[in-house]
Amino acid sequence: MENKLTLVLGASLNEHRYSNLAVRLLIQKGFPVVAVGRDTGEIEGVEIQHNNPKINDVDTVTLYLGAQRQPDFYEYILGLNPKRIIFNPGAENPVLARKAQEQGINVENACTLVMLRVGNYF
DSSP states (O other): OTTOEEEEETOOSOTTSHHHHHHHHHHHTTOOEEEESSOOSEETTEEEEOSOOOOSSEEEEEEOSOGGGOGGGHHHHHHTOOSEEEEOTTOOOHHHHHHHHHTTOEEEESOHHHHHHHTOOO
16 A cells, blocks of 8 residues: 555545545555545545645556546646546446556556555555
8 A cells, every 4th residue: 555645536525425534545545645635624524625736756646537527637637647547337438448547557447445445546
């Protein structure tokens, strides 16, 4: 788990949103996590950052934004040069997936929460 930083894009303060649950479960499982979203505040001590913060050594970007909201983030996501992008249910996007694969980034249409719970997140 060390050095396998996950960036949760679309993080929300709403405890019932899957992005919030993902941040909390990542923390619980011992994964380092960065939350990026529109809300101001923190989830379990992790501050939600805004305006495409520069983050180094991102292993995984897990998306909680619908495909229609993702184009504004293409450059940001790809510029992080993650090893993997997870498109959670409702966030699937063949355009971004293709761009990522062309850059050598692994793409998964999967549920971060399920992966964490069954133990196959990494």
